[in-house]
Amino acid sequence: MGASENGDDDLDSISDDRHSDCVPGSPRLDREDEDGFPSEVVGGGRGEGIESFGEGDGGSFASSFYGSGTDWSRLRSSSEEEGDGSGVILDDDGGGLRSGTASEKKLKQGNLLQLWGVKMKEIGAGEPRQANLLQMWGLKRKGAGDGGCEVAPLESELPPAKKRWRRLNGGSNGGAVVAQPRVCPFYKKIPGTPFTVDAFRYGCVEGCSAYFLTHFHADHYGGLSKKWSHGPIYCTPLTARLVRMCLYVDPLFIRPLELNEEHIIGGVRVTLLEANHCPGAALIHFRLSNGQCYLHTGDFRASKPMQAYPLLANQRVDVLYLDTTYCNPRYKFPSKEDVLSYVVRVSNDFLKKWPKTLIVVGAYSIGKECVYLALSKALGVKIHADASRRRILQSFNWSELSERISSNPKDTNLHVLPISSLRFEILDSYLKSYGNQYTDVLAFRPTGWTYSERTQLSLIKPISKGKVTIYGVPYSEHSSFTELREFVQFLRPSKIIPTVNVGNASTRDKMQSYFQEWLKDKSMSHNS
DNA sequence: GCGATCAGCT
């Protein structure tokens, strides 16, 4: 599921090996860096495959690239904040303040008012948030005192493409990203190579001459803009299109790599694999010239079919950079297929009782398409999305989806809205804006984490208010705890580096103990 | 005015 077709792409005209000479002549890894990894990371045989980091062709890996920020202690951690007195900490490169306590952030931002405890809300008398969402749909005029007009926005009234993207996806930069260190953390760097993964918000990363982007979500592409000039960006053709269309990155820097093809970049054999996350999302497999193999999962949902990928089946993986979003046994959720049939069933039942129901699916910029696609197929109706979202969805070249998209909201009772719109007041206004076309709204909020307490789909209880009913459904695009365990036990990597939830020392310890538990029985190895 | 970044919130 979730795989989208890669049709012809208009971006891939530039040959990939133009930047294959990108390893700068730099000193070797400093001894003080050791293997560059904290000792808490699980290792197979201690040291095996580790000493070789930084050797071989990739040995010119800059020590400055890998030397700073190589341990967890540089990461933000609430527990650590309590521990070390949380003074202002200077970066190695001098001057910069490390993201840390709230006071540090305020200092860094130079926001004296906040530092002094003056709240923003007390200063500005802003409009309530709802007004803007209503304005977005043309339901309410700016500054107009009336109850809103009754018509959906006309195409001609919409802002130009760029404004529309920015409107859909956040403020001025396509969505704010949570505070992170200014220095690229070590787990975004691939040792023995001049590569980083999803590391765009650190400016020019020293020693990095190739920047990989696993998928088009703001917390991964953060920092990319039309001013990007720090090096080539490698990603799938679909992600490449979005980077150009939505962020206006200069195409000279964008290097689309077809899935399932080996590409030689800087002497490293690189293959992108379908990640089962959002459209365009990829796992990245690196095979260094010294034989070391690394797998970076980006964000992914582990699945059985992945175990048949030729690069993963019966292959040694030395280091696994793992999406550990739900690496806790409390996170159990059903398969995507089960959730899709559940959503269809709920909708059919609802429509039987209230035939004039508007069905709404909440979604971010990309991801969760299969939820409304499944509804579209089952109900035999089209999908309405606004111009901003249509532009993105059409760029997928996913014909099964494209054919079902409608620009006219009155064409169909199945609409996609930003997930932030799934609130009673907003949906109620939305319902009213269609006059008497609909009597009720049935909305689905697909997410992975609302499901933590429930164990069965049948136990899900919707919340209703007036004519609006909202279901939170456990449609996850990350691996459940069980899926993660099965994937790790299948792959049996020598070493695992978590890439999510790493800001807290106790969470890191917990994850490492799970990894050890999963890998303790060597006789179960598939990949020995 | 525009773009980047931050706090607070969902």
Next chain:
DNA sequence: CACAGCTGATCGC
């Protein structure tokens, strides 16, 4: 709790 943002605000240019 955490996902993947959203929104308003400030700051530099």
